[in-house]
Amino acid sequence: MEQNVSFNSGKDSSGDFWYVDNYVLLKDYYDRTISRIAARCVRKGNIAIEEYPFYGYILDVLEEISETGDYILSHPDLFQYVEKKIAGGINSLKKNLNEFKAELKNNSSPEMIKQDKDELKKMKEALGTIDKSEDPTSGAGMSMDQVINKLMKQEAVAQQSSQTPKPQSSSQSPNTNNGNM
Numbered sequence: 001m002e003q004n005v006s007f008n009s010g011k012d013s014s015g016d017f018w019y020v021d022n023y024v025l026l027k028d029y030y031d032r033t034i035s036r037i038a039a040r041c042v043r044k045g046n047i048a049i050e051e052y053p054f055y056g057y058i059l060d061v062l063e064e065i066s067e068t069g070d071y072i073l074s075h076p077d078l079f080q081y082v083e084k085k086i087a088g089g090i091n092s093l094k095k096n097l098n099e100f101k102a103e104l105k106n107n108s109s110p111e112m113i114k115q116d117k118d119e120l121k122k123m124k125e126a127l128g129t130i131d132k133s134e135d136p137t138s139g140a141g142m143s144m145d146q147v148i149n150k151l152m153k154q155e156a157v158a159q160q161s162s163q164t165p166k167p168q169s170s171s172q173s174p175n176t177n178n179g180n181m
Helices: 014-043 055-073 076-085 089-107 119-127 144-163
Strands: none
Touching: 014 055, 014 076, 014 089, 055 089, 076 089
């Protein structure tokens, strides 16, 4: 049976108890979700869990667990409640939270982990410049008038190249009649 916990910290933190309860529920939900998805991966031909189409959702749950755990650790007035709700108390919470964070960091895509504000600039430098002279999407972002003008110029160039007279050969054409009938 769950006990009603009361603190005399001088501050009403009863709303904060929700974070501890939510952490416990999220951890349980994560464990169940991993088990379910692992079984589905086996049924789908023994694919790796990282190849599961909704793997990103697992990472989202890990991120929420991490945020909730960080909130709890930043509020020492919740530690007594943690001792009653989580087996092993605050030390267990810290250990599990570190494991969840490591799992999240090791499996997150670069878009999820935004630690370096110059990451995009570094990627562009690493890739170098790309030749866009034959890029079919080079019209993207143009106004309708600009696109029409571009197409008209391309059509004019194509027509000029097809109308250029071809040099005649020095021999007579086969349809020429020498006046003999």
